[in-house]
Amino acid sequence: MNSSLLSICLLAVSGLVLFLYAVSRLALALRHVAGERMKGWLHRFTKTVPMAILTGAVVTTLLDSSSVVIILAIALVSAGALPFRNSLGVVLGANIGTSISSQLFAFDLGQYAVVAMLPGLLLLSFAKKRNKRTIGRALFCFGLLFFSLFLIGEAAAPLKDYATVQTWLLKLENPVRGAGAGALITLLIQSSSATLGMVIKLAAKGLLTLPAGIAVMLGAELGTCSDTLLATMGRGRPALKTGLFHLGFNLVSITVGLLLIHPFTALVMRLAGQAEVSRQIAHAHVLFNVAGVLVFAPLVPLCQRLLDAWLPDQHQAVRSLTAQPA
Template sequence: MDIFNVFTFIGGLALFLFGMDVMGEALKNTSGGTLQRSLSKMTSSTFKGVLLGAGVTAVIQSSSATTVMVVGFVNSGIMTLHQAVGVIMGANIGTTMTSWLLSLVSVSGTGFLINMLKPSSFAPLLAMIGVLMRFAGKTDRTKNAGNIMIGFAVLMTGMETMSSSVEPLSKMPGFIQLFTKFTNPLLGVLVGLTLTAIIQSSSASVGILQALCSTGAVTYGAAIPIIMGQNIGTCVTAILSAIGASKNAKRAALIHLYFNIIGTIIFMTVFYTLNSIIDFSFMDHVANPAGIAVIHTTFNVTATAILFPFSRGLEKLACATIRDDKTPVPDEEQDEILQRLDNRFLSQPSVALSVSTDAVLRMAEYAEEAVDLAMSLFDKYDEDVAARIKKLEKKTDRYEDRIGTYILGITPQALSEKESRRTTILLRSITDLERIGDHAVNLKDSANEMYTKNQHFSNNGAEDMKVMLRAVTELLKITTSSLRDFDPDAAEKIEP
């Protein structure tokens, strides 16, 4: 193997990682945030959490992305720690889908259908179709579908390039001897852990291992401990995302780590104990990409099956590791809605816009309440009510500042036309809602002036005020409703 083979391998790895990123982003955009938002609506059933976690990860092709979202949901209070356990377990199962797709490089045969399953046959066709859809498509959905095809084609091309570039290694005794050392389980785990921690993707590191299978030097004895280490190494992404987060969010990241460490210890202990008794003959056989996928899937499914009954135990272990503070948290920091504006969602625009919309709707409720209370002061002035109006106005100010800053963090992301339009609407809405809060204070001041000067409306004036109050109240309710559902038909009822 010469320097040019190394360059080819590096280029193949670059294509592989880029293709995986493009395909993953396109898959997330195609789902329109439905899968991501469904994570936030989890029930208390751990089993349903496992199914949903597996489904979401299989679609977006990244257990790291799913786990980071879970950490964000727990941090913002959208999801409980107990709900997170099942989703994390499921994410480990869902991530095995990528290894099965990559195993297509090992397909061999001479028939037409068999040849069409080979990446060298279908990747160019997918790439061309994807490019046509990407540039000729008129809708975001069509363009995203094109990006999925392009990403997958690039990914498979990179995989094939890596496999072909390392073939000369099969003739190097030193390389073959190197892999015999990985049959030491602890060393293999360490290698898999380190590689995955560096590139922060178990799917990518498993893909690299599958590519190395073409050398004939990777036996199942060497591959098994490396795969175990890869599952532990992928936890680094979630742990990094939990830095600066709430204690429960950090616990969610720890649950991911504990699940993989405990699962690895149990799996390896049982497997190598049986191997010492039975002596599995396949351990010395040369591994292939499909075999790697089988091992990857078997481990994650087995670990989930074993640890599923102990989900509460994992939760308690994480809570015992990170204990609660006894220091009380200021009320302002306990605002549940504002806590949901988590920066971890900024890379998932659909989720970030969903939590932003919730915050804007809460802001609208505060503004509406402030106006209702202010109008009531003209009938009967009350200092407690006046104080409540001032407090609500401060809340709308705080919401405008926090939501505006958060939404501006979304805008650098690649947004669809619909998401971009919603971003603009939300930014305009918070400015108007803050102004409504200011008007409520102005009304309160006017009512206070009338009260201190002992002034009153005439009977006709009082009736006019009641009519105006009903109209304003109805306007605010229709406005909030149309904003909640982004319903243009409801919004058209406001103008008359």
Template sequence: MEFPRTLLELAGSVALLLWGVHMVQTGVQRAWGARLRTVLGQALRNRFAAFAAGLGVTALLQSSTATGLMVTGFAAGGMVDLVPALAVMLGANVGTTLIVQALSFDVSFLSPALVLGGVLAFRRADAAATRDVGRVLIGLGLMLLALRQLLDIVTPYEDTPSLRLLLGALASEPLLDVLVGAVLAWAAHSSVAIVLLVMSLAAKGVLPLAAAFALVLGANLGTAINPVLEGSGADPVARRVPLGNFASRVLGVVVTLAVLPRLAPVLAAMPGDAARLVADFHTLFNLVLATLLFPLLPAYARLLRRLLPARVDPADPARPLYLDAAARETPVVALGGAAREALRLADVLEAMLAGLAEGLARADRRRLAEARRLDDVLDRLTGAIRGYLSGLDGEAMSEADHRRVTEILTFVINMEHAGDVVDRNLLVLANRALKRGRPLTPAQQDELAQVLQRVGANLRMAAALFLSEDPRLARLLAEEKPEFRRIEAEAAEAHFAAMRAGEATEISALHLDLLRDLRRVNAHLVAAAAYPVLETHGELLPSRLRRDD
């Protein structure tokens, strides 16, 4: 029973280490994720500033993958050149080594204090930012505790002959070590955790240094695999940064692996314990790789553009463009992509309204049919955005992130409902009028065209408000609602007056129905963008009913 129990304890300690890394990453993302994204975006003017920003942001996030997702979004959207984007990744790879260097010292005595301080900050503080700092402190404490447990577990077995024999065989197969390290880092989504694990095993002499160095090479390679695999279906432009980073790591691993038999004895002879040597090797690998590749980035970027040219074929309009599956673990990136995708719904709805206006003005039933087909695009995009948001990591989201999810869903749902009104009501009514050969009167056509123009302007205002969240713009949009009620009331009064005089016709009733449904579309636009902003700023009353007091 001793060996199975030891395996269980070892697996539990590794799981605790991974969870500690996860808590640090989510805590930093919740507290400073949006700010770090802004800093990173501002630093992408040249490759020197980009390198420094990538190093600093990754040192805080403890995830080169999260940094890579941010810069990939910038590069895919054309907001940054490929050269500084690749420079960010070089800096990010160096940034992952800083926490490894810090934890290579024996600071396990800080674990109880970090956990205690983190729990007090998490349970006692009212501010969300303080609770997130508490989450980071707990994560660091758990990491130190897990590393100490790993050392205690492997100590009794460091002189076991069978274990020595197995690990000696591993030391003679460096390529196998690289593959094992890559698989572990890919599965754990963290090179930091795997390097720390290797350091713990090497510190007690359980793992030979040659095997430890090869495992570290594999961990550096494995952490670059996930963005490549998860972005395999993306546009070639969006794949340039992750593939470029992966290819550079493959090159570095291949070259280092070739010289490792001569390099390992030299490093082993240097002063310091085994854990320090492993941490130094990890840092040295990334620093040398960054130093060699940095001057070659312009040529490397040209090669990537040639191998991965921008897609020029017409895309399916219902295919999501900005819902990156790899970004789900980094909500600050994922929410930006979901918001960009939501704006496409406004474009589709605007095209539907334009089709309705042209179909009525030109008596063109084919144009109305094209507008109806756009509702399928609207529905498919809506379903994709909903599914994407439901798959986000709630643990990594701050209160502001949760509020933004609600705002995006509110916008998306109202855009879909507005599209349904256009598809099932307005276009049906327009088709009915054209099919019976009873066009609207010139006065009715002019009024309807003006109202359609107004709805289109409000739609563009709603899209702008969704991005800016400006309360002044929200008030302007909300004030359109009583105007549409007035337009409908005047049309209804004119229709009822014609009925009393015996002059009402089917066309006048149809004209009133069209105006009524356009008012419903405008109401959805107000609910999509204006109401969430006004409610956030405390400028929205709970009811239109007059209070007796």
């Protein structure tokens, strides 16, 4: 019994390690292919809040990482290449873009991963131009992403026979406990995509219910703020304000989500119809992020004024002090 459980854990951890490697290398490869172009898009197409949201969503979908896009926006704000207000729309759009990944994870593509991995490996091994090798690396890592999720799903399947594991997973239906587990897991592995991927695969194997999956998903949204906050360190107040807006947006939306989790779950079940639980969780992720952005988008000017008043830029603070009469 113990050796069997150890084998399950080792296979699941191996899948998780491969997933984290694939996510990091895929984001890096895509940044090499289109990094400067993405910076240009963020600078050019973020003049208004709706355009900034749309640009953030598109760039996040292409780079497959909301953290990378938000960190990129923070870097541009710090360098003065992106106005602070424009970055707020990018942050909102990134939250929509990251939900596209959960839709892809809900498809059982792991057994077809070789379709992307093989040509990617061939390009990586035999292409002479650096750009083609980078494209090959991106293809290989894209396939590896789904293969690693397939491994996690196969490792999780035998857990149905363990009553203790099932009992613990059922406890995640408690909104606070489920959200806490999601936040902790995401904080430890530094990837909300990995957390969502595991949740979707556990649900596909019948190990996780929709209420538990939604609760963990809400927690993962909070855990992903850690790396963006770390990215603001030493980058000045405009970058810090962008990171704080991301944290505030997630805190408010997650709190509302937890308070309304039961009607929200009922709404997802009604909209998703007879879809599998894994697909319902993916739909819930999209619905939650889109609803949060629609509510927050009109409040961007107010959020900007509040953050500017709380953390004025250094040169503005100096001007206001020198303007005061002696």
